[in-house]
Amino acid sequence: MRILLTGKNGQVGGELARSLSTLGTVIAMGRDQLDLAKPETLGSVIKKLQPDIIVNAAAYTAVDKAESEPDLAMTVNGVAPGVIAQEAKSIGAGMIHYSTDYVFDGNSSSPYNEEDSTSPLNVYGKSKLEGEKGVIQAGIPHIILRTSGVYGLRGNNFLLTMQKLAKTRNQIKVVDDQIGSPTWSRTIAEATTRILKQSQTKKGVDFLHSGIFNMSCGGKTSWFGFAKKILELSDLINDTELIPIPTIEYPTPAVRPKYSLLSNKKLEQVFHHEMPHWQDALQECLNSATNV
Numbered sequence: 001m002r003i004l005l006t007g008k009n010g011q012v013g014g015e016l017a018r019s020l021s022t023l024g025t026v027i028a029m030g031r032d033q034l035d036l037a038k039p040e041t042l043g044s045v046i047k048k049l050q051p052d053i054i055v056n057a058a059a060y061t062a063v064d065k066a067e068s069e070p071d072l073a074m075t076v077n078g079v080a081p082g083v084i085a086q087e088a089k090s091i092g093a094g095m096i097h098y099s100t101d102y103v104f105d106g107n108s109s110s111p112y113n114e115e116d117s118t119s120p121l122n123v124y125g126k127s128k129l130e131g132e133k134g135v136i137q138a139g140i141p142h143i144i145l146r147t148s149g150v151y152g153l154r155g156n157n158f159l160l161t162m163q164k165l166a167k168t169r170n171q172i173k174v175v176d177d178q179i180g181s182p183t184w185s186r187t188i189a190e191a192t193t194r195i196l197k198q199s200q201t202k203k204g205v206d207f208l209h210s211g212i213f214n215m216s217c218g219g220k221t222s223w224f225g226f227a228k229k230i231l232e233l234s235d236l237i238n239d240t241e242l243i244p245i246p247t248i249e250y251p252t253p254a255v256r257p258k259y260s261l262l263s264n265k266k267l268e269q270v271f272h273h274e275m276p277h278w279q280d281a282l283q284e285c286l287n288s289a290t291n292v
Contacts, residue, residue, distance in 0.1 A: 003027065003196075004051035004093075006034050006084075007058030011152040012098060015189035016057055023196055027051065031058070036080035037072060046087040053196065054088050055096045056081055059128075061150075063102070066123040067253040077127035082134020085142065094141035094199075096192060101148035101180060101216065103129045106257020113263045114146070114212045122254035132212065141210050143195060145188070148216040148262055149226070152185035153289050159282075162227045166236040176224035176244035180260045183217045184281040186288075191215055195271050209270050214262035217278035229279060233286050 001024030007013035008028035017028045027049055031037075034045055036058050046054070059077055060066060066073035081097055088095045102125035103118040120126045135142050151157040159182075165172050192215075221229070224244040231237040247258070268274055276284075 001025070001053065002049070002051045004046065004049055004054045005029065006036070006054070006056045007031075010057055010059070010061075011150055011155045011157060011185040012188050013057035014154055015152065015186045016055060016192060019186075019189040019193040020055065020196070023193065024052075034058070036060075036076045036084075039075065039080045039083040042080065042083050043087045043090075046084065046093075047091060050091055051093050053094045053096065054084055055192065055196075056084055057098060059098065060124070063122060063124045063256070064253040066127065070123045070127075073123050073127045074130065077124070078130030078134070081131035082138060085135045085138030085140055089138050089140045095135060095138075095143075096196070097131065097135050097142065097144045098188075099132050099144050099146045099212070100125060100128045101146060101260035101262055102257065103132070103146065104257055104260055106178075106259045108259055111261040111263035112214070114214060114266055121257060124254060143210065144212045145192065145215045146212060146262060147183050147188055147214075148180045148260060149182035150185055150188065151182055151285075153285065158182065158223070158226065159230055159285070162230045163234055163236065166231050166234070166240045169240055171241045171243060172227070173243045173245045173250065174224040174227045175247050175250050176222045177246050178256055178258055178260075179220055179222055181216045181218065181220050181262070181278050182226050182282070183215075183275075183278070184285045186285065187217060187276060187281050188215060191267075191271075191273050191275060194273050198271060213267045213270070214264050215267055215275065216262045216264065217275050217281050218264070219277045219279060220261050221278060226278075226282075229282060233283055 105119040
């Protein structure tokens with residue numbers, strides 16, 4: 001199986017490059033080789049490579065910056081995925097695409113399922129929702145994986161930011177009224193690989209269950225709860241004072257949903273894959289850092 005992976009230098013893409021290699025030939029590309037900000041350039045590359053499956057892990061992920069760069073965010077997240085899907089259709093390939101819990105407005109009091117109405121509050125969420133629509137409208141075998149609070153040991157993310165701040169500040173204020181589930185990038189990559197393995201055929205890939213699937217770690221917490229556990233497991237909890245605050249005391253350019261917990265029931269029922277609890281995943285992530 002020939003797998004075209006976009007976003008190889010990102011948090012999820014970096015993990016996918018490793019895990020997908022067990023399934024076949026992985027052609028991993030970064031922005032310098034496949035730039036989603038230039039959708040008109042994507043077709044020639046995809047036609048030349050002739051992959052069986054395209055795994056699109058490339059995205060514009062700067063949630064706050066997207067408010068001042070809406071056109072770029074929409075091009076990368078909203079337009080390019082649809083272009084990729086159309087090119088996949090032209091060569092008979094399938095596609096895996098990643099989306100976000102931020103397609104929801106956070107007004108729910110129970111975990112969102114895949115059929116719940118979407119109503120994104122910010123540019124990032126709107127752009128990712130448009131990307132979902134583009135992939136679906138192409139009419140190809142596809143799986144869209146919605147995830148949340150992605151972190152890892154590379155790039156810019158909440159885990160690395162908290163560790164850095166704990167070493168440089170005496171006090172850190174963290175929002176305590178936005179509820180979700182942080183998800184380690186490696187758990188996303190491993191779950192994706194398992195889905196692809198189940199869908200693999202002698203001729204390539206056959207998705208018997210095209211559609212949207214939630215894929216986030218189990219359990220729930222706030223950003224404050226996540227920060228506290230990070231510092232505890234990193235032996236940094238005594239190095240700084242952690243203070244919980246409401247969202248109103250930490251204004252940001254992008255409005256975020258107050259509650260964006262995702263239900264993984266469909267993922268478990270269809271692909272028989274259970275995501276780990278967020279605390280267990282965080283511990284394993286930190287352990288992997290010390291074992292490098």
